[in-house]
Amino acid sequence: MKVDVKKLLIGGSILSLSAMVLGACGSSSDDTDTSTAGDTETSTKVEGDIKLWVDTEHIDALQGQVDKFEEEYPDVTVTVAVGSSADAKADVSKDPEQAADVFMMPHDQVGQMAEAGLIYPIGEKQAETIKDTNVEAAVDAVTWQDKIYGYPYGVESQVLYYNTSTLSEDDVKTWEGLTSAGVIGTNFAEDGANYIFGPLFMSNGNVLYGDDGEDINGTNFNNEAGIEVMQWIADQKDNAGVLQASESALSDLQSGKSDAFLSGPWSKNDVEKALGDNMGVAAYPTIDFGSGAQQMKAFLGVKLYAVNQQTQAPLAAMALAEYLSNQETQEIEFTENGVVPSNKDAQSSDAVTSDAVAKAVMEMSDTDHSVVMPKLPEMVSFWPPMDALINDTYKGQIKADDFQDKLDKFVSDISKVSE
Template identity: 70%
Template sequence: MKNSWKRFWLGGLVLGVSAIALAGCGNKSDDQSASSDTNSSQVKGDIKLWVDTEHIAAIKGQVSKFEKANPDVKVKIKTGSSADALKDVSKDPEKAADVFMMPHDQIGQMAEAGLLYPVGKKQVATIKKNNVDSAIQGVTWKNKVYGYPYGIESQVLYYNKSKLSENDVKSWDSLTQKGKLGANFAENGANYIFAPLFMSNGDVLYGENGEDLKGTNFNNQNGVEVLSWIAKQKSNPGVVQTNAAALANLQSGKIDAFLSGPWSKNDVKKALGDKMAVAAYPTVNFGSGEKQMKAFLGVKVYGVNQQTKSPLASMALANYLSNEKTQEIEFKKNGVVPSNKRAQEATNVKTDAVAKSVMAMSDNDHSVVMPKLPEMTTFWPPMDSLINDVYKGKINATQYQAKLDKFVSDNAKKTK
């Protein structure tokens, strides 16, 4: 599946006001959410399930098993768009699906808008026990869990192993000295790939936990170093500005590597065949020694509609569709890298080059879990402009501090 959460970030900037306006629906109390842990004999009702088209084949069998184990529950599977979960549920929560796929970064907006049912205490304990820390962080908002993780996703480095060795790709400098890296600094979408450079150099976005509106500190010496580094890439002969043409350039040999996610696995395989190799991100030197280059990490989630008429059944289904077995099936059929720790230990997962690299990227040293603040929707355009203009030379070094000061100030403003 394409990185649906990215598509939301870049295309859903107008959703904040309409979604937050729904906050009058209110959030369920801890006592109410805890009721989801009631005896399974009380699990009953008709449930509507929204999933992305490519996932239907993978989960049909699991849904049938769930219905067999819960004879008083009937599940109707409908095609939905996980990227548009916020928008689609917001339109009419009472008519929306009871359970739906969503990207974790929408949790903040949906929870604030009263669109998500908090997970029950026993299920929270199960989620925390069975899933990697980054996935738990992804589904947690203001110390409450609002979703059921079923996969993790991050950018990795794809490269042509006939041109570059494992050692060559361990640092940005050696990678771009010995080969050519296709990278997008100059067009829309540069923000998603290169905004984490600030965190790579020790800064934070919305504070340490990603929930502090005024916690961004890019306007310091670390941030200035990042902008200086970006500017230098324009004259780096080993960096080729490429975006939509990356795969074609990889196949033709114009570039030897590029940064993308699991969604590009099959296309890269077609382009490179047996020459395809995958690795975690390289290190980067901003001027004060090698630092681990970081990426944003996304968590694939099942959410439960707060307006569902069958909360116990809906939570039970979401829990079942995010369990170890279902995650193993999702990996086998769709390449979704599991968030479940036991599923990650499966031989076919551990030996898959892309999955192995994504799992390596999922720790705090290699990635930053995408913040869930509603204001994240206003982060992207100015960050894109900043990266693009610095790379193109439209902003000179004497302006870096002022530009960062303005960025941080604007980024701390509450969404209206």
């Protein structure tokens, strides 16, 4: 069945189709199930040849699950190919009809791809399963304008890695304690500071694109709390416990030049090599911006599978996406690739709860420690000016008298798409 996006968009029929085709996706492979859309009874046989795009490092872990899926759905053939989840929007939009039926992607592209008609909204049955089985932050991340558009399979946040021979658990509970007892190597002055320190503004009570991350005019960084954050960033230049480091952060940690750095689960193996038994992991510390201690927050990312809206086998594609995001597959992904599960039961498994990095990421995934990265298409306009704001403030190129004007301009600039 080939889906014509233009026809489906007329009269909201795309939602009717989704409700119709998704009814059977969470069921077994019984191919005689039927579902009703309006007054029409429609066959929901799960069949077809579908293509799956996954990042290279996931192929070995997922192949066994794909084989099991094909056993459960004998009328479906899955071809696994390498794709780049980070480039999902660009790769799918080049030629949606030739793109994979199911593909990995990061949640912050959901809004752009939904608006472009590239991914399916998920029907009620599977949506309820996603809500019931995954942590709240993951559900929020795959939701766009009150509809779920993806199947989450992992959560990702930065954590604090530190050397336990120089820093204690109490030291790393506060930024002040951390930078008094040791040195953190981190990036305020180069590209990429936006991802690490952009959430400081939310740490101090502000919001980015509103409370739900979907309000184009909902950013309020240009207030007193935002000015406090700017001053705090400027003060870090003279903080002896802060070492400017980007590419050198890991080597500085290994050499003893620094005692801590902020990174994600992707750095776990490298930090273990650098610190050995002295590797410590913790959630972010608190920070006092001038009005009392606030929990330092990070951006939370969610990994998900999405279904191409141009797929010719929507039932098979949606069944596969659900299968590859179930508890069993998430546990395999954690064991093989270190992906921290979004599934609540998988998070409770012994393997996950006994892993220090996973525990820290799960703590960071609550609303007190992180903010789900907004999915608004205008988010592409956030990154360059945020880098400039942090870099120039840290370097002393933006003076205190100019903080308000710079924040006013920033809030205005990020309300427009500038691709």
